[in-house]
Amino acid sequence: MGRYHIQVATGAWLFSGSFNRVQLWLVGEFGEAELELQLRPARGQVEAFEQDISQDLGPLQFLKLRKHHSLVDDAWFCDRITVQGPGAFREATFPCYRWVQGEGVLTLPEGTARLAEESTLDEFQKHRKRELKERQLIYCWSTWKEGLPLTIAADSEKDLPPDMKFHGGKRLNYEWTEKTGLLEMILKRVYTLLNSWDSLEDFDQIFWGPKSTLCEKVHQRWQDDELFGYQFLNGTNPMLLRRSTSLPSRLVLPSGMEELRAQLEKELQNGSLFEADFILLDGIPANVIQGEQQYLAAPLVMLKMEPSGKLLPMVIQIQPPNASYPTPPLFLPSDPPLAWLLAKSWVRNSDFQLQLFQYHVLNTHMLAEVIAVATMRCLPGLHPIFKVHT
């Protein structure tokens, strides 16, 4: 009984507003009332209304909303709705933070975070069960590849639940970066179409366009051992480097390499011997791309840390020993420059593969996806975790 002040906040994302009409109901402990507003939510706006309600609704528990459309269902990203009243009654907030689509009635509970045992009111318990049932129909599990973590059931980005997709602005930004990158590659391809590449300096032909200081430094010094070592801690994959506690068993030193063994042992004694072992890549079949067989190596790199802090490679073994093949060759900084550079390039290639598949795709994307899907399926919107999440 009395006057209520209602505020409806719409998201600031691109396309968050809607020209469809929104209808609202207040649901209190003693009753329910429909509001007579004709809301067409605008992007990034908080729209305020007042309404007198003759009935005594009691403490507000839920807010119901429905978006009507005639021809076009224009999705609306609702941030939250706050209701204050009647009189000096405290303000109740109903967080939404999702896309509202279709013509179904959406019920938003009052937003105080509650665990299951704290929702003593039967209405909240019922809402919680209903919400989890709905979520488990929307967020389903799928197996992408046997042996890998489960994923969300969706064949492409288009099949994802609306709230799991990129927001408009982020999607446009992503697509724009992709398109400009592709355009740059095409331009460089056309530019170099008629020139053959005969030396490493010919790479300069494609090294133009906007560049950072670091990019320029890498361009100047990519062949140096110092930059090669630096990348194990400052490159894309700083996860693999280990201080050696013994000489790795896979490092078979043929006769004639006693001097190298002595150097390695000296560094080991000093605690300045480091190793990067890509053994995880051993035995993985490589792809065939556009009819061309690709190759994967599983190298081992031994490095020493100089007193100045520089990390320098001492020896590279491209493949681990295998009983059916001769002892794998070892590459040294004293080898002919191109042979040594090629060995380092194979290591960089393996570093890229391991970083992308293990540390990036598996440990970040796939692991995060399992947690995200399980959270959406098992925890209702009122769970305190969503206060942190949003």
Ligand SMILES: [Fe+2]
């Ligand atoms: Fe990624």
